[in-house]
Amino acid sequence: QIIQMVSDAAATKAPIAKIADRVSGVFVPAVIGVALATTLVWLLLGQTVGFALARGISVLVISCPCALGLATPVAIMVGNGMGAKNGILFKTAASLEAAGRTEIVALDKTGTITQGEPKVTDILPVQGLTETELLRLARALEQKSEHPLAKAILQRAEEEQIPAEEVTDFQALPGNGLTARLNGAALSGGNLSFISTQAAVPQDLQSKAEALAGQGKTPLFFSQNGALLGVIAVADVIKEDSPQAVKELQNMGIRVVMLTGDNQRTAQAIGKQAGVDEVIAGVLPDGKESVIRTLKEQGRVAMVGDGINDAPALTRADTGVAIGAGADVAIDAADVVLMKSRLLDVPAAIRLSRATLRNIHENLFWAFFYNTIGIPLAAGLFIPFGLTLNPMFGAAAMSLSSFCVVSNALRLNLFNLRDARKDKPLKSKHSKHSEEVTTMEKTMKIEGMMCGHCEARVKKALEALPEVSAANVSHESGTAVVTLSGALADEALKKAVEDQDYKVLGIQ
Structure with a gap:
């Protein structure tokens, strides 16, 4: 499959190749026209038929559409090969070009x-419950989950030789948590906002969970039949x-x-x-x-x-x-x-893409430059200065142009895609805008939120706004900390919340 993928990518056409295709579509008939015009002009100037034909044939021979045609695909083929050698597979020529931009x-x-291999770092059961009991119930709930955090709990339970128990009615709620039944009891596990809809979470346990989160750990809350069981913190290094x-x-x-x-x-x-x-x-x-x-x-x-x-x-x-x-x-x-x-390998892939694009631009430049100099010379425009071109030398020059383009593309094999010493920002029409984009936070004081369900409603309403990248809502403190990725009026934030029947007291 890998061999086929590399082969398919080399066979596809990059968007930049369309430039050469458009030029080549005009180039051939234009060169034929120039050759005919050259022959006719020399005949009108009184030269012999042999001389005029020699100039026309020289124009045909020295013109090189093949250099234009080779400029892009050879560089794409070499760039794809270099990526494959280094464990970076570009599926198409278009993806190889796009990565560099x-x-x-x-x-x-x-x-x-x-x-992606988290470990259990802290186990905080509620008063009256042991760590082993909390881990037992958490294992029963998490054993059917495929989430990496679930695997961490299962691994810890196996280390402590806690047996697995079968649950029924298992349900995964993406982005929130899990629910199931164990021996008739309803088990739930997940983030704070989700568990707050299932059970009351004491303020002291919330504070401990926030402290763990500040250390880069993910706190997972568990409840049974509407009663909180505790928190298990998991860290992913x-x-x-x-x-x-x-x-x-x-x-x-x-x-x-x-x-x-x-x-x-x-x-x-x-x-x-x-x-x-x-x-x-x-x-x-x-x-x-x-x-x-x-x-x-x-x-x-x-x-x-x-x-x-x-x-x-x-x-x-x-x-x-x-x-x-x-x-x-x-x-x-x-x-x-x-x-x-x-x-x-992400910066390496971008680096390789930029090098391939640069190589293609060099190839196109030399192909255009060669034809710009070679065709006037073959047509005889420099004869008054003592410069003329034998058609045989024109044929050699044409071959040499293709050789140069291919050789330049093969230089990519010497490119070190992991060398970051020559990295520099890419100039583009978006760069100025990107530099101006800044994120900022606004804190909203909201009245009327009573539970985790209220938090979820407010969070969903705020994050539905395109400029809001994240909203951290707490019904206990009655606040919503909103992270903005673009300019947004306070009135828009206020309206989004008040449309959910909550009152906004202020925005800072």
């Missing part, structure tokens, strides 16, 4: 920035190469955004470790695609992910990049596949 890179957190990869992208003039379903505190902690420019937290699985759509208004976007829920975002982005160790659906939806699952 990237201005914003959106990174999924779990499995992309982080290892970032990959060793993530900070370096982010730094290299930034040095290339690319804005780096992290997307995650985690709460704002946990996400900010991970984002700070990785060094990203912006963190968009609390994103539901079906919300990543809309975030990418918003980012595309600010520049060309590459989305990097590995999970099933990343597939729509990968498809929506200008360039979808899948981690090779990820889900098959993500790999199928992406334009570029990183076989070694290293985040450092």
